[in-house]
Amino acid sequence: MRLNEAIKYAKRLLKFRLRSRAELRDRLLMKGFDLETVEAALESLERSGFLDDEKFAYLYADDMLTVHGYGPLRIKMKLKQLKVDEEVIKRVLERVMREADVKQIMKRLLEKEKLEGHEAREYLFRRGFTTKEIDLLKEGGAEM
Secondary structure, eight states: OHHHHHHHHHHHHHHHSOOOHHHHHHHHHHTTOOHHHHHHHHHHHHHTTSOOHHHHHHHHHHHHHHTTOOOHHHHHHHHHHTTOOHHHHHHHHHHHHHHSOHHHHHHHHHHHHTOOHHHHHHHHHHTTOOHHHHHHHHHTTOOO
16 A cells, blocks of 8 residues: 555656656655655566656756756766766766767857857856867867
C-alpha cells in the first residue's frame, strides 16, 4: 500500500519535470516514506521507464546549452549538484557537445550581450565554456 503511494507521488512529481534518481529519492524521503519503500518505488519507476538518469541528464544538458546558453563546465556543475553519476555526466556532455553547434550558440550570446574582446571572453568563461571552445570561436573568425 505504502509502495503504491510512493510511486503515485513520484509520478506526480515527474509530471511537472524530469528529475534525477537522487533528487526523486530525496523528495520521497522528505515526504515521509521509509528508505525501503523509496528504493522499491525508484526501482519500479526505472523498470517501467519513468525514471532514467541518462535521459534526464541528456535533456537537462541539451536545454542548458541550446536554450539557456550555458557551457559544459557549468552544465557539469549543475548535474553534479543534482547528484547525477559522473560517468553519466561525461557521456551526456560528449553527446550534447557533439550534436550542438556550440560556435553558433556562443556567437548568439555575444551578439545578444553586444560584447567584444576581453569582456566577451570573460563572459563566455563565466557561462561555463572552456578556454579551448572560446579559442576555437576566435580562430573561426568571430569578432571578440
